[in-house]
Amino acid sequence: MILWLAALAGLAAEPPTQPIPYSHKQHLALGLKCKDCHTQPDPGELMTLPATSRCMACHAGVKKDSPAIQKLAAFDRDKRPVPWVRVYQIPSYVFFSHQAHLESGTATCETCHGKVAERDRLAKEGDVSMGGCMSCHRANKASLDCTFCHEQR
Numbered sequence: 001m002i003l004w005l006a007a008l009a010g011l012a013a014e015p016p017t018q019p020i021p022y023s024h025k026q027h028l029a030l031g032l033k034c035k036d037c038h039t040q041p042d043p044g045e046l047m048t049l050p051a052t053s054r055c056m057a058c059h060a061g062v063k064k065d066s067p068a069i070q071k072l073a074a075f076d077r078d079k080r081p082v083p084w085v086r087v088y089q090i091p092s093y094v095f096f097s098h099q100a101h102l103e104s105g106t107a108t109c110e111t112c113h114g115k116v117a118e119r120d121r122l123a124k125e126g127d128v129s130m131g132g133c134m135s136c137h138r139a140n141k142a143s144l145d146c147t148f149c150h151e152q153r
C-alpha cells in the first residue's frame, strides 16, 4: 500500500541512466555552486542545464583521456547539447517559476530536489506532482485555485 502510494506520487524513483556519468557529489566537492551551472536567466522561471562549453572550461584539460570525457568533448565539438534524461519535469500546462518560490523564502533547492550535493546520480526525490505542490501551498497559505497553476479554460 505504502509502496503503491509512493509509486503513484512518483517518489522512490530509480536514477535514470544518463548519457554521461556526471556526478553532482564529485563536482560540488570541488567547491562549485549550483548557479555556476544552473544560471537562472531572466525572468527566473527556469534554472537551465549547462552548455558543454561550461564543462569543457575544465575538461579540455582535466581527465581528457577518460572515455566519458571523450564523449563529452565529442558533443562539444559537434555543437550538440548533451541529451540529458530529465529528472524533474512538469507538463507545459502547469505554471511554475523558480524565482517566485526562491523569493517566497519557503523553499531552497533541497526542499524540492533533495540532497543533490550528496548524490552521484540524481533520481526524483522531491514530489513535484499536483498533490506535492498543493500540500506545500496549503501549509504556507498560498493559493489552491485551479487557475493559480493552470490556464483558465
Ligand code: HEC
Binding pocket: 018, 022, 024, 027, 028, 032, 033, 034, 035, 036, 037, 038, 049, 050, 084, 085, 086, 087, 088, 089, 109, 110, 113, 116, 117, 121, 122
Ligand atoms: C558542474 C555543473 C553543475 C553544478 C555545479 C550543479 N549541477 Fe545540477 N546538473 C548538472 C548537469 C550536467 C545536470 C544533468 C545531469 C543530471 O541530471 O545529473 C544537472 C541536473 C540537475 C537537476 C535535475 C534537472 C532535471 O529536471 O533533469 C537538478 C534538480 C539539479 N541539477 C540541481 C542542482 C543543485 C541543487 C545544485 C547545487 C547544489 C547543482 N545542481 C549544481 C550540472 C551541475
Ligand code: HEC
Binding pocket: 020, 021, 022, 023, 026, 027, 030, 032, 037, 050, 054, 055, 056, 057, 058, 059, 062, 063, 066, 067, 068, 069, 072
Ligand atoms: C571546475 C572544473 C570542472 C567543471 C566545470 C566540470 N568538471 Fe567534471 N570533473 C572535474 C574534476 C576535477 C573531476 C575529477 C577528476 C579526477 O577524478 O581526478 C571531474 C570528473 C568528471 C567526470 C568523471 C570522469 C572519469 O572518468 O572519472 C565526468 C564524467 C565529468 N567530470 C563530467 C562533467 C560534466 C558533464 C561537466 C559539465 C556539466 C563537468 N564535468 C564540469 C572538474 C570539472
Ligand code: HEC
Binding pocket: 034, 035, 038, 045, 046, 047, 048, 049, 088, 089, 090, 091, 096, 098, 101, 102, 107, 108, 109, 110, 111, 112, 113, 128
Ligand atoms: C518549489 C520547488 C522547487 C524549488 C525550491 C527548486 N526547484 Fe528546481 N524544479 C522544480 C520543478 C517543479 C521543476 C520542473 C520545471 C518544469 O518542468 O518546467 C524544476 C526543474 C529544475 C531544473 C531543470 C531545468 C529547468 O529549469 O527546468 C533544474 C536544473 C533545477 N530545477 C534546479 C534547481 C536549483 C539549483 C534550485 C535552487 C536554486 C531549485 N531547482 C529549486 C521545483 C523546484
Ligand code: HEC
Binding pocket: 090, 094, 095, 096, 097, 100, 101, 104, 106, 107, 111, 112, 128, 129, 132, 133, 134, 136, 137, 140, 142, 148, 149
Ligand atoms: C515549499 C513549498 C512550495 C512548493 C513545494 C510549491 N509551492 Fe508554489 N508557492 C509557494 C508559496 C509560499 C507561494 C507564494 C509566493 C508569494 O507569496 O509570492 C507559491 C507561489 C506559486 C505560484 C505563483 C507564482 C507567482 O508568479 O507569483 C505558482 C504558479 C505556484 N506556486 C505553482 C507551484 C507548482 C506548480 C508547484 C509544484 C510543482 C509548487 N508551486 C510547489 C510554495 C510552494
Ligand code: HEC
Binding pocket: 090, 091, 094, 128, 129, 130, 133, 134, 137, 143, 144, 145, 146, 147, 148, 149, 150
Ligand atoms: C499548486 C499548483 C496546482 C494547483 C493549485 C492545481 N494544480 Fe492541477 N496540476 C498541477 C501539476 C504540477 C500537475 C501535473 C502533475 C504531473 O503530471 O505530474 C497538475 C495536473 C493536473 C491535471 C492533469 C492530471 C492528469 O493526471 O493528467 C488536471 C486535470 C488538473 N491538474 C486539474 C486541476 C484542478 C481542477 C485544480 C483546482 C482544483 C488544480 N488542478 C489545481 C498543479 C496544480
